[in-house]
Amino acid sequence: MLGNGVVGISRRVLGALVIGFALSGTALAQQPLKIGFGMSLTGPLAGNGKAALISMQIWAEDVNAKGGLLGRKVELVYYDDQTNPATVPSLYSKLLDVDKVDLVVSGYGTAVIAPAMPLMMQRNMAFMGLFGLNVNSKFKYDRYFQIMPAGPDPAVDWTRGYFEAAMALNPKPGTVALVGADAEYPHLALEGARVHVKRLGLKVVYDKTYPPNTVDYSPIVRAIQATNPDLVYLASYPPDSAGMVRAANEVGLKTRMFGGGLVGPQFAALKTQLGPLLNGVINYEAYAPDINRKFPFLDQFLAKYQGRAVKEGVDPLGFYLPPYAYAMMQVLEQAIKATGGLDQAKLADYMHAYEFDTYVGKVRFARNGEWSVPRMLTVQYHGIGGNDLEQWTKPGHVTVLYPNEYKTGAVKAPYHENKK
Amino acid sequence: MEISTALLLNAIIAGLLLGGFYAAMSVGISISFGMLDVVNIAHPAFIILGSYIAYIVNDRFGFDPIVVSVVVSPLFFLLGMVLYRIYYVCFERRGQESLRGLAFFFGILFITEVALVLIFGVDYRMVSTRYGDVTWRAGAVDFPMRLAVPFLVSMTMVIGVQVFLTRTFFGRAVLAVAQDQLALRLMGVDPVRVKELAFALSIATAGVAGAFLIVIQPVQPAIGREFIGLVFAVCVLGGMGSILGTLLGAFVLGLAESFTSTFFGPSWAPAVSFGLLLATLAFRPSGLLGR
Numbered sequence: 001m002l003g004n005g006v007v008g009i010s011r012r013v014l015g016a017l018v019i020g021f022a023l024s025g026t027a028l029a030q031q032p033l034k035i036g037f038g039m040s041l042t043g044p045l046a047g048n049g050k051a052a053l054i055s056m057q058i059w060a061e062d063v064n065a066k067g068g069l070l071g072r073k074v075e076l077v078y079y080d081d082q083t084n085p086a087t088v089p090s091l092y093s094k095l096l097d098v099d100k101v102d103l104v105v106s107g108y109g110t111a112v113i114a115p116a117m118p119l120m121m122q123r124n125m126a127f128m129g130l131f132g133l134n135v136n137s138k139f140k141y142d143r144y145f146q147i148m149p150a151g152p153d154p155a156v157d158w159t160r161g162y163f164e165a166a167m168a169l170n171p172k173p174g175t176v177a178l179v180g181a182d183a184e185y186p187h188l189a190l191e192g193a194r195v196h197v198k199r200l201g202l203k204v205v206y207d208k209t210y211p212p213n214t215v216d217y218s219p220i221v222r223a224i225q226a227t228n229p230d231l232v233y234l235a236s237y238p239p240d241s242a243g244m245v246r247a248a249n250e251v252g253l254k255t256r257m258f259g260g261g262l263v264g265p266q267f268a269a270l271k272t273q274l275g276p277l278l279n280g281v282i283n284y285e286a287y288a289p290d291i292n293r294k295f296p297f298l299d300q301f302l303a304k305y306q307g308r309a310v311k312e313g314v315d316p317l318g319f320y321l322p323p324y325a326y327a328m329m330q331v332l333e334q335a336i337k338a339t340g341g342l343d344q345a346k347l348a349d350y351m352h353a354y355e356f357d358t359y360v361g362k363v364r365f366a367r368n369g370e371w372s373v374p375r376m377l378t379v380q381y382h383g384i385g386g387n388d389l390e391q392w393t394k395p396g397h398v399t400v401l402y403p404n405e406y407k408t409g410a411v412k413a414p415y416h417e418n419k420k
Numbered sequence: 421m422e423i424s425t426a427l428l429l430n431a432i433i434a435g436l437l438l439g440g441f442y443a444a445m446s447v448g449i450s451i452s453f454g455m456l457d458v459v460n461i462a463h464p465a466f467i468i469l470g471s472y473i474a475y476i477v478n479d480r481f482g483f484d485p486i487v488v489s490v491v492v493s494p495l496f497f498l499l500g501m502v503l504y505r506i507y508y509v510c511f512e513r514r515g516q517e518s519l520r521g522l523a524f525f526f527g528i529l530f531i532t533e534v535a536l537v538l539i540f541g542v543d544y545r546m547v548s549t550r551y552g553d554v555t556w557r558a559g560a561v562d563f564p565m566r567l568a569v570p571f572l573v574s575m576t577m578v579i580g581v582q583v584f585l586t587r588t589f590f591g592r593a594v595l596a597v598a599q600d601q602l603a604l605r606l607m608g609v610d611p612v613r614v615k616e617l618a619f620a621l622s623i624a625t626a627g628v629a630g631a632f633l634i635v636i637q638p639v640q641p642a643i644g645r646e647f648i649g650l651v652f653a654v655c656v657l658g659g660m661g662s663i664l665g666t667l668l669g670a671f672v673l674g675l676a677e678s679f680t681s682t683f684f685g686p687s688w689a690p691a692v693s694f695g696l697l698l699a700t701l702a703f704r705p706s707g708l709l710g711r
Contacts, residue, residue, distance in 0.1 A: 209687045220682075242637065269544050314541065
């Protein structure tokens with residue numbers, strides 16, 4: 001009797017447990033798959049951050065419309081990092097410990113990716129970065145990946161196009177001025193530029209940084225002009241990009257090439273605000289309408305993004321950061337589907353081993369998590385006639401100088417004679 | 421680096437033009453903080469508000485941003501009156517103005533920023549003016565109109581404020597408030613009313629300075645925070661409550677920044693500027709023209 005009773009109870013308990021597990025399994029399946037990140041929604045880089053956020057939200061909507069990931073709806077959990085690196089560690093701690101997110105990705109830019117790295121390494125998280133330059137050079141973290149097409153040696157590859165174009169000038173340049181903001185990205189870009197300067201045997205006649213909140217840049221440009229450099233390489237963030245370009249025009253900077261690493265002119269806001277002042281400036285871009293045929297994958301993204309961006313009041317072009325923000329999420333999506341779970345080690349291993357098909361084309365990562373082949377374009381702006389946005393959507397205003405497979409022309413020098 | 425005459429002259433001109441702009445941003449703080457003892461940490465937020473009003477009118481109707489700022493300055497004046505009245509009723513009258521008043525202005529700063537983000541978004545905004553990209557050259561010396569026009573209007577405004585405060589009955593009443601409120605009350609003048617109008621004047625100058633800012637550089641809602649230290653530094657360097665001192669302090673910091681950027685390296689500019697401030701306070705604690 002006792003034995004039967006025990007068996008009877010055991011059967012009931014077992015039945016309850018089975019039902020309980022089934023219910024909890026259903027409940028787990030109904031729990032959203034949380035992806036956490038910080039994003040610059042206020043502060044100097046907020047315009048870029050908000051455009052990236054919209055792309056990521058479009059991705060989440062697309063995935064959820066197809067039934068989600070691993071049978072779970074995707075939920076983005078994000079906070080405003082205020083473009084302030086100091087907020088980043090606590091923000092990611094909250095995401096992991098309080099919000100219990102399943103995955104994390106980075107916010108926009110080098111300055112907010114680097115402070116998240118120690119925590120990511122401590123927790124062994126696979127970590128996708130959104131446009132951070134050479135962040136992993138010091139950390140050497142094997143679960144870090146970067147969606148920006150800077151190449152396996154980011155700082156050096158980042159500035160290669162500018163110096164390759166410069167060395168194609170006849171006669172070859174002999175002197176260079178290096179200038180940038182006192183911030184993470186400009187410092188790393190200038191480090192890369194110094195490698196090329198040394199390799200090419202150029203003489204550095206000016207090598208200085210400035211505070212990011214400088215109001216008047218004309219004394220800096222005059223000091224550069226006083227050294228009479230053949231080349232001026234500038235690494236800057238949006239407000240100082242505008243300030244330096246305007247100061248170069250006001251002072252009448254005479255040099256053969258000016259620009260290189262300006263963040264800002266990739267977005268509609270500075271393109272339209274600076275307009276003709278950008279003529280002759282060398283810069284980097286992720287896309288140019290002149291080589292549209294080589295970017296067939298981008299149209300699908302722009303069709304989803306541009307209408308939404310206009311409504312939300314952010315970068316209506318979407319040529320630069322937004323498609324890469326979407327592609328970053330596509331990489332994660334494909335890795336999760338392929339590994340069938342959220343095991344961080346398996347995700348990282350898969351991302352190292354396989355190629356991904358995204359809205360920015362085929363993406364394959366090098367051992368350090370950077371793109372295995374660089375694809376950032378070095379361009380020269382020209383023929384910009386006014387401040388309207390329309391002209392930037394058509395070919396004829398952006399000459400691609402590098403890489404050679406995308407090249408549409410040679411650099412027009414000197415800078416001061418290309419102001420039309 | 422070889423120091424040429426042209427480089428030297430341009431550094432002086434650039435420093436003076438920059439100083440003129442700094443004076444416009446700081447004159448309001450000199451009134452509110454220096455004279456009225458109101459720690460209006462939200463002053464830069466009103467500067468940014470002025471920038472956005474100038475931007476929206478310029479963008480929609482093409483009017484010159486500085487003209488717009490002068491036209492709408494009475495609205496800023498009214499805003500200042502309302503703000504001071506709230507501050508007075510909630511904090512000053514209760515003797516809680518020190519810490520809670522500071523928190524109040526911090527709150528105003530953040531609310532203004534968030535409101536601007538919600539209305540205008542987070543992108544950088546610039547205005548288009550006929551003189552924005554024009555540089556007038558006198559020999560080897562450049563006068564970029566982007567800085568020269570705000571400089572001229574700023575000088576008019578700052579000297580106008582100085583004349584108003586020293587030559588009119590009301591202006592003297594403001595100076596009296598700064599010195600002895602009780603004596604003023606005994607003479608039949610309401611110090612609260614005087615402070616209200618003086619604070620309103622300080623906010624009106626912030627609105628005009630905002631137009632200067634957006635003529636000079638692109639603006640986004642949170643950019644005002646970068647100027648909090650600067651405006652208080654100019655005010656303290658010049659001497660608390662001295663408008664001419666504020667003007668002098670602004671020129672000193674503008675010239676220091678320009679010379680450091682030109683001859684030594686721009687990254688040293690903040691250290692040199694604030695080093696000058698510390699040195700001045702060490703040898704003359706009341707500031708350059710403070711009493």
